[in-house]
Amino acid sequence: MTSLRLDGVAKTYEGFELGPLDLTVADEVLTVLGPSGCGKTTLLSIVAGLVRPDAGTVSLDGRVLDGRPPENRSVGLVFQDGALFPHLTARENVAYAATDRDRVADLAARLEIEDLLDRRPPALSGGERQRVALARTLAADPDALLLDEPLSSLDAPIRRRLRDELHGLFATLDVPVLYVTHDQRAATVLGDRIAVFREGAVEQVAPPDAVLARPETEFVARFTGCENVFEGTVVEGGVRVDGVTFPAESTRPPGTAVTACIRPSCVRLNAPDAALTGTVRRRLNEGDDYRLRVALDGGPDLVARVRPSGTLAPGDTVGVSIAAEDVHLL
Amino acid sequence: MSARHRLFTSRFDWLSATLVLGGLLLLYYLAPLASLFLAAPPGAVAASLTESTVVNAMTTSVLAATLSTLVGTVFGLPLAYWLARADTRWTGVVLAVVVLPLVLPPTVGGVVLLTVVGPNTFLGASAAAVGVPLTRSLAGVVIAQTFVASPFVVVTAKAAFEGVDRTLEHASRSLGKGRMTTLRNVTVPLAAPGILAGVTLAFARAMGEFGATMMLAYYPRTMPVQIWVSFVSLGLDAAYPIAIILVVVSALALIVLHTVASNPWQ
Numbered sequence: 269m270t271s272l273r274l275d276g277v278a279k280t281y282e283g284f285e286l287g288p289l290d291l292t293v294a295d296e297v298l299t300v301l302g303p304s305g306c307g308k309t310t311l312l313s314i315v316a317g318l319v320r321p322d323a324g325t326v327s328l329d330g331r332v333l334d335g336r337p338p339e340n341r342s343v344g345l346v347f348q349d350g351a352l353f354p355h356l357t358a359r360e361n362v363a364y365a366a367t368d369r370d371r372v373a374d375l376a377a378r379l380e381i382e383d384l385l386d387r388r389p390p391a392l393s394g395g396e397r398q399r400v401a402l403a404r405t406l407a408a409d410p411d412a413l414l415l416d417e418p419l420s421s422l423d424a425p426i427r428r429r430l431r432d433e434l435h436g437l438f439a440t441l442d443v444p445v446l447y448v449t450h451d452q453r454a455a456t457v458l459g460d461r462i463a464v465f466r467e468g469a470v471e472q473v474a475p476p477d478a479v480l481a482r483p484e485t486e487f488v489a490r491f492t493g494c495e496n497v498f499e500g501t502v503v504e505g506g507v508r509v510d511g512v513t514f515p516a517e518s519t520r521p522p523g524t525a526v527t528a529c530i531r532p533s534c535v536r537l538n539a540p541d542a543a544l545t546g547t548v549r550r551r552l553n554e555g556d557d558y559r560l561r562v563a564l565d566g567g568p569d570l571v572a573r574v575r576p577s578g579t580l581a582p583g584d585t586v587g588v589s590i591a592a593e594d595v596h597l598l
Numbered sequence: 599m600s601a602r603h604r605l606f607t608s609r610f611d612w613l614s615a616t617l618v619l620g621g622l623l624l625l626y627y628l629a630p631l632a633s634l635f636l637a638a639p640p641g642a643v644a645a646s647l648t649e650s651t652v653v654n655a656m657t658t659s660v661l662a663a664t665l666s667t668l669v670g671t672v673f674g675l676p677l678a679y680w681l682a683r684a685d686t687r688w689t690g691v692v693l694a695v696v697v698l699p700l701v702l703p704p705t706v707g708g709v710v711l712l713t714v715v716g717p718n719t720f721l722g723a724s725a726a727a728v729g730v731p732l733t734r735s736l737a738g739v740v741i742a743q744t745f746v747a748s749p750f751v752v753v754t755a756k757a758a759f760e761g762v763d764r765t766l767e768h769a770s771r772s773l774g775k776g777r778m779t780t781l782r783n784v785t786v787p788l789a790a791p792g793i794l795a796g797v798t799l800a801f802a803r804a805m806g807e808f809g810a811t812m813m814l815a816y817y818p819r820t821m822p823v824q825i826w827v828s829f830v831s832l833g834l835d836a837a838y839p840i841a842i843i844l845v846v847v848s849a850l851a852l853i854v855l856h857t858v859a860s861n862p863w864q
Binding site for chain 1: 768769772775777783784
């Protein structure tokens with residue numbers, strides 16, 4: 269079974285510390301999600317052999333990679349802007365390290381770049397460049413695939429389309445894939461598991477659903493889009509935050525101090541079972557949905573994400589309902 | 599205000615004023631050149647091209663400049679690459695050493711070289727003993743030219759190497775290609791216009807080298823030395839033909855810099 273293993277990998281720069289990290293990527297896609305500057309790119313550079321770690325071991329399929337130069341690792345790296353060789357055509361780029369000529373044709377068909385093969389990189393769009401870059405890396409038949417925010421510089425529609433295609437492509441690969449991103453959508457769409465990074469350390473590693481529904485730290489909750497994070501106390505059947513009680517399932521004894529996390533999309537407004545009331549403070553149109561800030565009567569402000577069909581406006585009084593299973597306690 | 603006057607004031611801006619002032623300087627550059635070509639009738643120049651002193655000087659200059667450019671390139675490119683890529687504070691010191699011959703007066707360069715390769719030095723005497731005198735010889739010319747011209751290769755190629763995105767080298771290596779293959783297939787092709795510019799500048803500088811060459815090798819005479827000899831012994835008129843040839847060589851170097859090479863001063 270192919271797998272990429274990091275054991276105690278650490279790297280210190282001036283004012284920055286990565287690790288020590290222990291990670292295992294099996295024949296799966298592990299997305300590394302974190303804010304910029306959290307050490308994601310350094311992590312990839314260490315695995316690719318471009319940066320030497322201060323400590324720890326990287327191994328691939330049982331082979332220890334430490335001390336090997338990048339060219340002897342069989343680790344493919346796709347760069348943020350593609351890093352295509354500007355003096356070569358797309359075809360020459362893909363063929364640069366191709367194991368055989370059929371491989372170039374295969375990958376060109378698979379990544380839909382057949383019509384672009386005679387162009388040089390400056391004549392390609394951002395999305396086209398990333399397709400060529402991906403083909404170039406795959407043509408070398410790497411034993412592990414690393415991607416460094418390959419979609420981050422693309423326009424939204426192209427990013428979405430390529431992201432969906434990557435999802436299909438990764439499913440056909442039988443090598444470990446390490447995909448670095450600061451985009452939560454890319455992380456959840458593409459990752460079999462997500463590793464959330466913060467300041468050079470792993471906060472949580474879990475499948476996307478688990479990371480979103482059951483974040484283990486406040487940082488993970490906030491970084492994955494859970495805007496409602498409250499300090500509260502466990503009470504019978506719920507959690508008390510300021511003057512309101514949210515329903516919650518907890519095995520902890522009443523009186524325990526906890527942090528309650530409620531995703532904005534789990535907050536329902538003006539449903540028949542509304543147990544709480546509040547006043548709309550602000551409404552932001554985010555396209556597919558509205559983000560409303562609701563000041564709960566006797567409680568904290570709560571962010572709700574609702575369909576734009578509603579006519580709620582600032583100043584309106586609303587009923588607020590939250591299901592117990594949507595209140596996650598830390 | 600008449601229409602004509604308005605036209606004049608609208609045209610007369612500060613940019614034009616700077617060009618007028620700068621134009622005087624341009625005239626100062628170009629007028630003597632034009633005057634040189636007028637002073638030397640084409641027939642006389644053509645005739646002198648077959649004189650043995652001129653032919654010998656041309657041969658020596660072209661041969662020596664080619665060799666010194668070659669030496670400067672073979673040793674200068676690796677140094678330029680090291681300067682561009684090494685991650686140490688010593689690069690500043692090394693670069694200062696490379697630039698030293700550029701700022702040193704060429705005659706001083708000649709003096710410095712003579713203390714190492716002069717006839718009475720260990721190196722000079724040993725080389726002469728095995729039949730390769732390092733002064734008053736083609737080797738002497740090459741040594742003098744390399745000293746003053748090779749820094750152009752290093753400095754210009756260094757900038758060219760630095761212009762190559764390191765990520766591209768990383769990409770090549772993570773695709774399984776070693777350092778040398780990466781250098782050959784990615785770095786050098788991308789830096790080529792800058793490298794060519796450095797080589798061209800070095801060649802042009804070597805062709806024009808006079809001060810250090812005079813000190814090391816008065817014979818065989820290069821073109822600049824021959825200009826001096828002709829001027830001193832026969833007068834200015836005798837110096838014209840070779841001067842014109844050197845102007846043409848300089849013009850050719852400029853053409854190379856503005857076409858296939860990437861002009862480092864642009």
